[in-house]
Amino acid sequence: MSHENYAPELTDAYALQTPQDNVDLYSRWSSTYDSGFAQEMDYQLPANVAAIFLEMSEGAAPILDVGAGTGLLVERMDRAFAGDIDALDISAEMLAVAAEKSLYRKTIVGDLTRTLPIENNTYKAAISSGTFTHGHVGPDGLDELMRIAAPGALFVLSVNAKHYKERGFEEKFRSLAPQIENFTIRPVRNYGDRADGEHRLDMGNVVTFKKR
Numbered sequence: 001m002s003h004e005n006y007a008p009e010l011t012d013a014y015a016l017q018t019p020q021d022n023v024d025l026y027s028r029w030s031s032t033y034d035s036g037f038a039q040e041m042d043y044q045l046p047a048n049v050a051a052i053f054l055e056m057s058e059g060a061a062p063i064l065d066v067g068a069g070t071g072l073l074v075e076r077m078d079r080a081f082a083g084d085i086d087a088l089d090i091s092a093e094m095l096a097v098a099a100e101k102s103l104y105r106k107t108i109v110g111d112l113t114r115t116l117p118i119e120n121n122t123y124k125a126a127i128s129s130g131t132f133t134h135g136h137v138g139p140d141g142l143d144e145l146m147r148i149a150a151p152g153a154l155f156v157l158s159v160n161a162k163h164y165k166e167r168g169f170e171e172k173f174r175s176l177a178p179q180i181e182n183f184t185i186r187p188v189r190n191y192g193d194r195a196d197g198e199h200r201l202d203m204g205n206v207v208t209f210k211k212r
């Protein structure tokens with residue numbers, strides 16, 4: 001199957017098991033992710049995370065977009081914080097699509113399940129849409145984000161609502177309680193009214209908090 005025509009189902013994305021599975025799938029999906037998946041599913045999660053971040057941001061920068069993919073979250077920020085946002089992703093091909101949009105200060109290839117190539121206390125904010133979900137990044141990915149976030153850093157991260165409890169996110173945030181404050185959860189729709197298929201009504205929990 002050629003890369004141009006590769007159009008996985010969401011079921012394929014949820015069935016991923018390892019970081020290498022993610023590298024393989026997203027390297028083939030990168031060229032059709034925006035025009036295929038995001039258009040066809042009326043993908044609203046990036047816009048929902050962007051709106052919550054902009055409401056809470058109070059100028060917090062620099063910002064890391066975690067699992068940035070092709071950059072849809074920052075595209076929905078309408079050039080707010082332009083030049084102050086870095087993109088992190090395990091897929092160099094997804095980041096190459098994002099880089100073409102000139103939305104980011106720089107792109108960083110890194111695996112959230114391992115040590116990231118980023119210094120301690122670097123970012124004043126971390127934003128993420130669609131990355132903390134089944135088959136992608138689990139709750140332990142939050143440990144590296146806490147390390148690279150500066151004290152007082154704002155986090156605005158979506159976590160797939162269906163997997164929030166069963167994949168251990170609820171328990172993880174409970175264990176992080178001594179290190180974080182102002183914790184909130186806001187339910188949002190992942191997809192808009194034009195979506196169809198079994199995932200059309202999927203919800204995200206947008207989790208917000210500050211590192212103490």
Ligand SMILES: C[S@@+](CC[C@H](N)C(=O)[O-])C[C@H]1O[C@@H](n2cnc3c(N)ncnc32)[C@H](O)[C@@H]1O
Pocket residue numbers: 019022023026045046066067068069070071072073088089090091094110111112113128129130131136137
């Ligand atoms: C569903 S896409 C979301 C992309 C973008 N944020 C959006 O909302 O369109 C999930 C992204 O997470 C990335 N990803 C998966 N596992 C990762 C890992 N271990 N470390 C960093 N990024 C990862 C994938 O490469 C992919 O770009």
